[in-house]
Amino acid sequence: MPATGAVVLAGGRSTRMGAPKAALEWHGSTLLRRVVGLVQRGVDGPVVVVRAAGQDLPRLPSSVDVLDDETVAAGPLQGIATGLGALQGAAEHAVVCSTDLPLLHPAFVRAVARAGQDADVALPVVAGHRQPLAACYRTSLAGRARQLLAQDRPRPAFLLEDADVRVLDELALLGDPALAKADPALASVTGVNTPEQYAALRALPPPEVVVQRFGVLASGGDHGERTVRAATLAAAAQAVGLVLDRHLLAAVNGDQMVRDPELPLAQGDGVAFLSADAGG
């Protein structure tokens, strides 16, 4: 499969929120860090963040490139054009997400990315609402997006008009067994636009994850799986009495070795903690 990258749009004006959404606190991390981390886990290509020129962003993984919007306050289509343009050559497709999706699940990202492989756009439609800012685009659409901007047609909906769009309704989305298990309510597309929405979602308990400790971390009969609620790697470690330092490593769902305390966790994740030294 050609590489699928991702674009996270962080440059919105956050008018209704009254504060930059990217920097909103989220269980010890930030909204942007969370969305970036979840998207990274769902794609196999590079991830870029598009911000307004000069915008301060919270700390992000070093593997993420940060791009400035080419035009000030031009709306999400400008960010899409910038992000897709930057990924051309490195990825044939890209999942585009806004920064305000704290319940996004990597399984959703994977499902949308997979559906986008044989279309210009894979567009989720949930509860009758189209989700162009949680969709997958062919990166070659960057040129068309710029044309639309030049024609003063700056809404993402215009980009869909001439494109080969694959609509993903609830039935199609939940036909993916992994997504159906991880996010049956399709909460992945729940946006945060107002302080009230933020407060309500922030009050929800963090996702349930299963933690395993190995080696000396599990000696003294303290081994086996344990289910805890944790939105980040640090929180998962803390929940089982561990501190993330240079002697400790983790793997989420048996994949990469990680030690970033802010690494976001999602519902159903398995987290393995082990000693950093694997010699033997």
Add this chain to the structure above:
Amino acid sequence: MAAAPGGYFGRALVIDVSDGSSRVLPLPEQVLRDHLGGVGLGTWLLTELGPPGVDPLAPEAPLAFVFSPLVGTPLTTSAKFAVVAKSPLTGLLTDALASSHFAISGKLTGHDALVLVGRADRPSVVTVEGDRVGVLDGSAEWGRTAAEAEASVRARLGPGWQVASTGTAGERGVRFATLSHDGRHAGRGGLGAVLGAKNVKALAVHATTKVAPADPAGVLAAAKDLRERSRGRATAKYRELGTMANVLAFNALSTLPTRNFSAAVFEGAPQLAVEELSQAREVVKTSCASCAIGCEHLYKGPKNKDGTGRKVRMEYQNVSSLGPMCGVSDPDLVIAASALCDDLGIDTISAGGTIAWAMECAERGLLDADWLRFGDGEAVLRALREIGSGEGLGPLLALGSRAASAVVGQGSEAFAAHVKGLELPGYEPRTMQSMALGMAVNARGADHNRSGAYEADLSGDLDRLAGGADHVRGAVEAEDRSAVMDSMVLCKFLRGVFEEPFEQWAVLLRLVTGWDLTADELRATAQRIVLAKRAYNLREGWQPSDDWLPERFLSEELTVGSGRTAALSPARLRSMISAYYAARGLDDSGRPLS
């Protein structure tokens, strides 16, 4: 002759076991500074003393026991020695380390290395006490296990002697026979077969002198500090559970070689988990000489011939190779297989890897051995006994998987899991792609101790499933660190206590030798040693195709727990190897530019 630097004698003793004669080989200070000791100095000795193209089992082939400037100091984990020779398994350089009082007594014979050449006219035991060399009748020890032979020689010679011996496999020329002392093994590459080919069962050494570091007070203070740090969290894994702690963790990461690398997750791993076994079983903890870590964990094993109880050293590599690699999950059978390898004197990694290959051959109908099936621990024991006795499949399996697959043919070469003839240790290259490169290019072959690139894969700093430039950098850096640690010599399990390793190692060496060593010089030394090994291999017939992985790893994909595919394409491996060559200053075919 000028006085030797601190920690050195400035000479090696070359012993011709054919007639018991010996000569002192002066070791110039610059040679010592350039190669340090252990594996580095051993490579230099082998290059100097080994006739080009020599048959590893010929009388002329040297077998070097090499010490280091740190041996005999109070620095923790420094009582180690390297054994270096041309390998009968790979036909290239092999070097293995062991830790024991043999290192201290061997060095305090007054030599930085003892080199055996020639062939005795009957089974013999070689003794070294100062410059005095003896070649004694070894017929009483011939045919006995290494531990029995060691005890017998000690009983004959009296107190104060330390004895390194091979088992019966070494006598029979099993190409992965080990050299042992005090239950510790110089395990990889068939060094026991090299000793056995000289008609020598054992080398016994007796200390006669002392050696002083340049700054005794400084060394004492450094030793105290290092000892304290070696008891911290960086070594907790080794101290508390031993390396077997890798089994369950590696299983969770899809890096546990299973059924001859046909999978990387073993359903029987929980039965072999040290987290459980250490609770349920009687375990004795012990340590090598001069070691504050104490990584050794001895498990109750099968009874001795006389009915007495027996403890078996269990480590991750034993368990991985004789357990999951062969599909065996019964801990009693895995412990019994480890004990049998100790008795025969064979490398558990090569033994398990070769048996796993044979199991796959048998299941595919390429070998007429319907008793040999994955998952059957008794079959593993039978195969080991046949390797030891030379009966049944023994002569074939004693060749190792590369040579055996060349005999069997029929496509079995594709799943013979070796590099340069050396069987892969318990690290899955498709899910550890820095390690894939490290094993492909390392001089010794598929090896974890000389490469160490798994450190990069498990660092959290790169995507271990997507080999690229970062993996190359990680593999080069790990190989450099290993080259220095294996030449100083310090135990790898200590590495976590060094936050700035080259700087801190330079300090230790300055205190011992008196040299004005810097971290940069030590980095250059590391590269020199790595290239010296490559140069030796080139002289002995290394070909570019030797820096490669078996076809299985490049054509079969794995899936990790997240659902991601782990695949290593030939193009990706080639790209990493080319970048490695460039980083090492080699040409496109892996040869030095100058």
